[in-house]
Amino acid sequence: MNPTPTRSTALLTDMYELTMLQAALADGTADRQCAFEVFTRRLPNERRYGVVAGTARAIEAVRNFRFTAEQLDGLDFLDARTRTYLENYRFSGQIDGYREGELYFPQSPILTVRGTFGECVILETVLLSILNFDSAVASAATRMVTAAEGRPIIEMGSRRTHEDAAVSASRAAYLAGFVSTSNLEAAARYGIPAGGTSAHAWTLLHTDADGAPDEKAAFRSQIDAQGVGTTLLVDTYDITQGVANAVEIAGTGLGAVRIDSGDLGVLARQVRDQLDSLGAYDTKIVVSSDLDEFAIASLRSEPVDIYGAGTSVVTGSGAPTAGLVYKLVEVDGTHVHKRSRGKASHGGAKQALRACRSTGTAVEEVVWPIDCPAPDLGGVLHAVDLTVPLMRDGEPVADLPTLTESRDHLAAQLVSLPWEGLALSRDEPALTVRFIGL
Template structure:
């Protein structure tokens, strides 16, 4: 609403066509995190390209005058967008996205840009921490039942970007090509009873194996977990693909189940654990015989931080830098670009930001530099060489390795890197 009230006033007082730059950044990282992950960039680009107002929508906005309605009927973004590529790391004050154009065409994009970047980046940041905590063991995203139906699809994409190996959400597979994975729920086991109405766990396991093959993963904790493991191996044999534990003290149970599987000769049967796992729970299980994790609630809710805290602020008007000075909400003026300075070993040292219209600053030649800001939209059209989801996934994996070792800590008071402004 406030975007359109500003637009209407700007059209009336002649400021609508002033050349402006808006910047997406965060002032702080949530939940004691030391870095954030940029996610949703490809979705933002698509949303901006297709941002339109229909006649039906405009009919529902009676406060608009005729001039504003006509502007919105013909709205097409024709400006420039530069920013960090998807899968890049960011820190407080990193110039994640810069939108340049007229005030009118830029101001109406605030909510659509922030709603995508805030949610996707929160999920990807949480998921990346879980991937780091898992130390190479795969994680499946299974959080669709814990969030909005559309957000579930975006969350699955963001989690895959961060390094999860698959999702249970089939729409994410259809829309974005995310690999899928899944087994069964407790309802499947509870469904199966004998003629007297007593639980028949073996029948459930047998039917699943006949349908999915012996390589499937059986959920063994519906009743007594020890008996469940025994029933699973009895029905499937020692070639059973895996068992899943979804309750109880997962560390203790994983050790007991591993011992039992080995005693039964099922040495190659994998153990998957789930049950409200976050990065701290995953880290606590690193020394246990767990092969795969299933994460749901914590990843789709950003592990307790459902927003990345990103803001969209005006930083330049007709070439003049503008600075917000509100207490606790200050901003650095000027449209910016950024690079990351690294040692010869590849370890990142700091980020440096400077004017988007100037050449890169001379850092003395001691450090290697990596350009962070890249063109995303030119004259309203996406650039031709945007990275694919899998390329962005690989990029993030490489960037996480570049952080100082302490930068991957799950709880610290300060970000892993700081942003230094030059000439701004």
């Protein structure tokens, strides 16, 4: 599957990146060999880990970061020399980092971009906009998947965000373990299973000759069109009557009923009892209505079969960004770093591994210079490499994982965390990051 339509991504940037480039071309520093790093200084409140997402989209964006003549005509704040540089711009450097679906923690070297200052500095905004959004959504979605304890979750948040962001959010949620999306563009572009039946408007549409609500007519029409395996929305009017009408029209083979309002736990129990009393033992219960990981966790003991999540996943569950930054860490082989209060960074291009016990449980992350041999863990722990090649000489590596492979990888990484690392309401990271030789 082609992950994104081929188009120039060159204007998905900030003006100051191009003004820095112009100044660097003027003073001769544009060709200095540099390394930039994507990392986060801290996790959002109550998060114990983050999920790397958007890597494939980011690499594709770098590949398509090429200025068109029309774009250059609009950059009238730049001099002729800078526009000529941009006309011929092609990223030719190296990118290494954590694969998509990997877990990260404060100071994890998620992405390392190496090349000249000129070719690396102008990639900051496009890389961060993709990685911040996708990683925030995937991190929120993964917490929901953990809270659901194996019950399926449907992504249905397209109407709560920008139309392009909706597609990216669907992809990130699927990476995290959601089973399907309501967004057809995401389904077509990324091969994500699509799902959906009807909204309250469908039920409201159906009235009798006197204009009175006719819920049975709405259910009958939906079943005629989609079969008895469909999901009927039963809470447009009275939910008890809605369930009775649903089973009367569909029979005991009805696929599912959906509850979209009210006290979901109480209603799920009532609906389960009613369905069973009517003989619809196999009819599933789907719940939706502004669910986040905490609401899902509170419903674990209730007879809920499927969750539908929207607003809280596409907005990153109250954390619309992962807090990732893109910082210069090396110039001509010399480590550089900020010393600002609260914003200090570790200099040097880096790579990382995860130290694990023989059981597979992760203990810590270890970070060291990118061109040095891996540190000795002493034989007690074994190392799992985190940093992998993503681009070489400006071209994506041939064996980048697919979305499905990244999805499976993330599921495996969650199992490797210490059990307390999956807690929803603890502030400290699940793992610490240790630096060696930096």
